[in-house]
Amino acid sequence: MLSRSAPSQRGFFGQALQAAFNSQLMHRLTYPHGPNRFIELFDPTAISDETVGTISAIEHPTERSVRVHIRPNSRWEGFLAGQYVELAVEIDGRRQRRMFSPAQSQHAGGTLEFTMAVNPDGVLTRHLKSAARVGDRVILGTAAGEFHLPRVRPEQLVLISAGSGITPVLSMLRTLVDERYLGTVHFIHYCRSADDALYAPLLARLETALPGLRIHTIHTRSGGAHFNAEQLQSLVPSYSRAQTFVCGPAALLDATRNLFAEQAISGRLHQEAFALAQASADDSAEGELRFQRSGLQATNNGTTLLEQAEAAGLTPEFGCRMGVCFACSCTKTSGRVRDLRTGELSGDGEQDIQICVSAPVGSVSLDI
Amino acid sequence: MSQLDTHLNSLSAEQFEQIGADFDAIRRRVINDLGERDATYIRTVVKRQRQFEVAGRVMMMVPPTWPLGIASLGLSKILDNMEIGHNVMHGQYDWMGDPSLNSRNFDWDSADTADNWKATHNFEHHTYTNVVDRDHDIGYGLLRMSEDQPWEPRFLLNLPLTALLHVFFQHLVAVQNLKLEDYLIYGTKSREQVSEEFKPVWKKMKKQLAKDYVFFPLIAGPLAPMVFLGNAGANLIRNVWACSVIFNGHFPEDVEQFDESVIENETRGQWYVRQLLGSANFEGSKLMHLMSGNLSYQIEHHLFPDIPACRYAELAPQVQAICARNDLPYHSGPFWKQALSTWKRIAKLSLPGRRKTSPAKAKRETVSHTELPLAA
Numbered sequence: 001m002l003s004r005s006a007p008s009q010r011g012f013f014g015q016a017l018q019a020a021f022n023s024q025l026m027h028r029l030t031y032p033h034g035p036n037r038f039i040e041l042f043d044p045t046a047i048s049d050e051t052v053g054t055i056s057a058i059e060h061p062t063e064r065s066v067r068v069h070i071r072p073n074s075r076w077e078g079f080l081a082g083q084y085v086e087l088a089v090e091i092d093g094r095r096q097r098r099m100f101s102p103a104q105s106q107h108a109g110g111t112l113e114f115t116m117a118v119n120p121d122g123v124l125t126r127h128l129k130s131a132a133r134v135g136d137r138v139i140l141g142t143a144a145g146e147f148h149l150p151r152v153r154p155e156q157l158v159l160i161s162a163g164s165g166i167t168p169v170l171s172m173l174r175t176l177v178d179e180r181y182l183g184t185v186h187f188i189h190y191c192r193s194a195d196d197a198l199y200a201p202l203l204a205r206l207e208t209a210l211p212g213l214r215i216h217t218i219h220t221r222s223g224g225a226h227f228n229a230e231q232l233q234s235l236v237p238s239y240s241r242a243q244t245f246v247c248g249p250a251a252l253l254d255a256t257r258n259l260f261a262e263q264a265i266s267g268r269l270h271q272e273a274f275a276l277a278q279a280s281a282d283d284s285a286e287g288e289l290r291f292q293r294s295g296l297q298a299t300n301n302g303t304t305l306l307e308q309a310e311a312a313g314l315t316p317e318f319g320c321r322m323g324v325c326f327a328c329s330c331t332k333t334s335g336r337v338r339d340l341r342t343g344e345l346s347g348d349g350e351q352d353i354q355i356c357v358s359a360p361v362g363s364v365s366l367d368i
Numbered sequence: 369m370s371q372l373d374t375h376l377n378s379l380s381a382e383q384f385e386q387i388g389a390d391f392d393a394i395r396r397r398v399i400n401d402l403g404e405r406d407a408t409y410i411r412t413v414v415k416r417q418r419q420f421e422v423a424g425r426v427m428m429m430v431p432p433t434w435p436l437g438i439a440s441l442g443l444s445k446i447l448d449n450m451e452i453g454h455n456v457m458h459g460q461y462d463w464m465g466d467p468s469l470n471s472r473n474f475d476w477d478s479a480d481t482a483d484n485w486k487a488t489h490n491f492e493h494h495t496y497t498n499v500v501d502r503d504h505d506i507g508y509g510l511l512r513m514s515e516d517q518p519w520e521p522r523f524l525l526n527l528p529l530t531a532l533l534h535v536f537f538q539h540l541v542a543v544q545n546l547k548l549e550d551y552l553i554y555g556t557k558s559r560e561q562v563s564e565e566f567k568p569v570w571k572k573m574k575k576q577l578a579k580d581y582v583f584f585p586l587i588a589g590p591l592a593p594m595v596f597l598g599n600a601g602a603n604l605i606r607n608v609w610a611c612s613v614i615f616n617g618h619f620p621e622d623v624e625q626f627d628e629s630v631i632e633n634e635t636r637g638q639w640y641v642r643q644l645l646g647s648a649n650f651e652g653s654k655l656m657h658l659m660s661g662n663l664s665y666q667i668e669h670h671l672f673p674d675i676p677a678c679r680y681a682e683l684a685p686q687v688q689a690i691c692a693r694n695d696l697p698y699h700s701g702p703f704w705k706q707a708l709s710t711w712k713r714i715a716k717l718s719l720p721g722r723r724k725t726s727p728a729k730a731k732r733e734t735v736s737h738t739e740l741p742l743a744a
Contacts, residue, residue, distance in 0.1 A: 028583050
């Protein structure tokens with residue numbers, strides 16, 4: 001069993017209270033809403049159907065980044081170093097959901113630490129930077145992702161990151177430090193300049209934390225080169241024998257993927273993407289439709305998602321077929337759609353839509 | 369029903385298109401404005417509802433506060449069913465992304481299942497509003513509420529049956545989907561079919577009954593009968609109030625009903641106008657609006673069912689302006705006046721009789737020198 005960080009514990013009285021509140025009798029007395037909807041009247045974090053966290057601290061490592069510490073409720077089950085967690089914050093009445101990787105060791109209890117670069121067009125990161133306050137409520141998803149350290153720690157590791165992609169690999173490093181890792185680990189981090197470094201003081205402290213640790217910070221705007229084969233060769237001559245974890249923008253991922261493929265060691269490379277979604281504002285009927293739950297795909301022909309789902313052989317629920325009754329409401333997980341009633345183009349993120357009045361613009365994934 | 373009897377025929381195709389665009393514009397403006405204010409509002413209403421529920425349950429078990437308990441619990445059920453349940457299940461707060469306020473998940477303190485309600489109300493009633501033979505809310509299969517419903521001897525009982533509907537509203541709405549009249553009166557449905565359809569209804573109904581009439585009384589020990597009666601009282605308060613509000617919304621005498629032919633090739637503009645002509649508002653204080661789940665703004669609700677009901681008050685003047693521009697009626701009046709008119713309709717329709725002249729036809733007959741254009 002891979003160890004995870006310890007969940008916050010409730011005292012005995014708290015646990016007894018929680019058990020009483022979730023008993024059969026309580027369910028019958030609070031039907032149909034359930035005990036949680038009443039528990040939250042008294043303690044909003046004590047509910048059992050969502051993992052609720054509270055912001056316990058907000059820091060500003062650089063001008064264009066923010067660090068948020070979140071204390072989860074007892075439902076939090078921990079994470080494996082390198083995994084990501086979906087954070088949901090209500091902004092202007094709407095829940096905005098994004099994925100972020102906790103940056104601390106997976107063995108550290110207490111609060112979760114998230115450091116994010118502020119996206120100038122982003123809703124959530126801008127909110128966390130300027131409007132969020134200590135005490136604000138955040139809903140946490142379950143930690144997920146295949147990008148994490150193997151259960152048996154390899155003897156040689158290379159952790160490469162650029163910009164805010166540092167968080168998952170930093171989590172890995174701090175986990176190894178907690179485990180008094182005896183192997184060799186090279187931590188290579190690219191950022192534009194010292195002013196953009198998200199974890200300079202911490203990395204300085206960690207330099208001597210492990211016998212086999214070497215930290216290389218490369219400032220790409222002050223003479224340091226972007227990732228290339230010669231550079232890696234000089235920093236880590238034996239990299240072909242190590243397991244390498246890379247997190248950063250597309251350019252870094254492409255470069256590492258190509259190099260490892262050339263060296264025929266692709267199996268030793270593990271990657272995580274940290275890119276902004278590309279939006280397509282193209283109006284022509286193009287793209288692929290993915291009906292995720294049924295595993296079906298279809299080429300977009302521009303008609304409503306309801307019609308195209310039916311043409312693909314699915315039978316989604318529907319009612320009025322004119323956008324009034326909400327019977328056909330589904331979750332669009334990605335892609336843009338046009339509301340045929342208003343002509344408006346949606347965002348390209350996850351949101352609920354009425355498929356009878358939504359026509360895909362480009363590729364769309366639907367959770368049906 | 370004659371095609372000449374409705375205001376639908378007083379407008380040209382161009383007018384319908386303009387009306388459609390005007391209402392669409394109102395809708396767009398409000399939707400873009402939705403945000404923290406609306407989220408805070410619904411959260412506050414939900415909080416109060418839960419508080420009234422807890423307080424009501426507790427006070428119900430203490431003899432001196434028993435009457436307060438009934439009032440508090442009745443109030444909590446009204447808030448849960450009307451301002452919260454009905455509106456949340458319309459998808460009015462889906463944009464928030466909060467699973468506890470999402471139309472797909474929400475269930476309410478009523479014997480009716482969320483699925484059945486959404487099918488009968490969101491779909492049938494809101495799509496076929498006031499179209500005779502399509503909108504089951506015209507009479508619920510129990511009453512004669514339209515001149516175009518053929519008279520049957522059982523409708524002599526219109527008045528007492530309406531009273532019965534008010535008293536047992538929670539449970540009669542729960543079986544509305546079953547269309548029991550097809551089994552009991554018209555013989556077009558078999559006992560097996562009814563039985564099958566009743567299964568999911570009973571699954572919920574029994575939990576609702578157990579909660580109010582078994583478990584809460586049991587907890588009170590020797591005071592069980594008092595709690596039992598008190599809970600019945602709270603349910604009665606909610607039933608009578610909800611039924612009255614709903615009846616006021618579509619049955620005052622000047623509200624129009626429509627023939628099935630109007631929904632063939634109905635344009636968006638025509639849909640809006642049918643919703644307008646087929647609904648009625650009632651006036652009152654802010655508290656009245658809240659208690660009615662803002663169904664006091666039935667017209668605005670039917671024009672914009674998926675817009676948070678707390679916004680209807682600010683939309684009303686804009687809707688009235690569109691009516692004035694197009695010479696369309698805006699049915700509104702004090703609560704008691706709408707209720708009286710509704711009961712008059714119920715009384716009149718319990719007897720067989722000739723179809724009355726509709727307001728549109730009456731207007732046409734008095735303004736004989738002006739030729740009104742027929743709908744395209």
